[in-house]
Amino acid sequence: MRFRENFNAFMSNRYGADQFGRFLSVFALILLVADLFIPGLAGKIIAAIVLLVLAFVIFRMFSKNTVQRNKENIVYLKIKNWIVSRFVNFKRRFKDRKTHRYFKCPTCKTSVRVPKGKGKIRITCPRCAATFIRKS
Ligand SMILES: [Zn+2]
Known part of the structure; x- marks a missing residue:
């Protein structure tokens, strides 16, 4: 109970989770699974990328600069929507x-x-x- 109150107070002016954070988390998870099958230096590089991405996700969640974090999320959503609409168009053209x-x-x-x-x-x-x- 006490912990929850403290935690809520701690998070109150921080950014938290958003779509970009969720995308990066899934991206890191996929890399992590791929890393299990990749030996040697390439595997080590991928492990380092996973750590960097996760560090960035955590940094964004606890960040107090919510304006900047929100800007990043908007850029992410724009790129995502562009790719999705490209794919939908391609599917429709192929269909007819x-x-x-x-x-x-x-x-x-x-x-x-x-x-x-x-x-x-x-x-x-x-x-x-x-x-x-x-x-x-
Ligand atoms: Zn025209």
Whole structure:
């Protein structure tokens, strides 16, 4: 009871856990498991990386500079969302690769999806209304 109160007071103005911390913890865990199968110098280097990552995770949790820690988390979330959306797009393109084609608008670089096999067509970009001709 006493310990919990003390601990809560200790943590009250500290950063704690976030998505970036969780990602780094999982990353360290995966490296740790991989390290079991990697002998020699490479194994030692991986063990050192695991220690560094865990030290960084602990440092972030106990950090009082919550503004900076939050900035790091936002950068992490941006990168993660970019990768996830890339993957989702790739999956969708692969799924309808037989029925649709994708073209990049030459003006604004937006990706435009058109039905396949219609010959030469004039495409109007839904975002900037530029038109261009492509073979579908
Ligand atoms: Zn456009």
